Amino acid sequence: MADLQSELIELKQFIADLKADRVAAKEKEQRESWTKYVSLSVVIIAVFAGIDAQWAGKYGGMSQMSQALASDEWNYYQAQSLKQHLFEVTRRQIPKNATDPEVQQQQKEYEAKIADYEKRKADSKAKAEKLEAKRDYAGKVGAKLGLGLSCFSISIAMASICMMSKKKPLWFIAMALAAFGVAQMIMGKSLPMP
Secondary structure, three states: OHHHHHHHHHHHHHHHHHHHHHHHHHHHHHHOOHHHHHHHHHHHHHHHHHHHHHHHHHHHHHHHHHHHHHHHHHHHHHHHHHHHHHHHHHHHHOOOOOOOHHHHHHHHHHHHHHHHHHHHHHHHHHHHHHHHHHHHHHHHHHHHHHHHHHHHHHHHHHHHHHHHHOOHHHHHHHHHHHHHHHHHHHHHHOOOOO
16 A cells, blocks of 8 residues: 555656646747747748849849940940041041042042941940949949848848847847848839939
């Protein structure tokens, strides 16, 4: 009988310990329930970072392509300028007061060619300047998006450290950085196109 009594006491103690462990586990779960929100916020920040990275890549490519095309236009401008200069030098070699109709015709052809090269140069200059403006715009947008992407990366790292250390203030810092990153994305995308 004494053995049965001692086993009942042990069983009651075991049940009491189980209940205490369950209560402690529930309390710990309630205290750390905010970590679910940290995990969810990391996923959301990662989505924003992905979108930002795509946009930054787009504007980086736009900047490079615009620069290459602007360089091509400036090269074309220089070629037209050289050709125009050759015609101007050649035209100066023709006597100005020549009465020969063939020489006068040649003078008019040179003047028409020079005027055509001048028009081509003006068109090429306008295209090159427009492409440079597009390059500059893409660079400004890309800078904002790049800063936003950096903020998202740091924010994810801070939230991860928060999860490991269970320090709630780190999560608030991570969320503030993520908000700043979103603001940079919005400011970058809202810059007016030239």
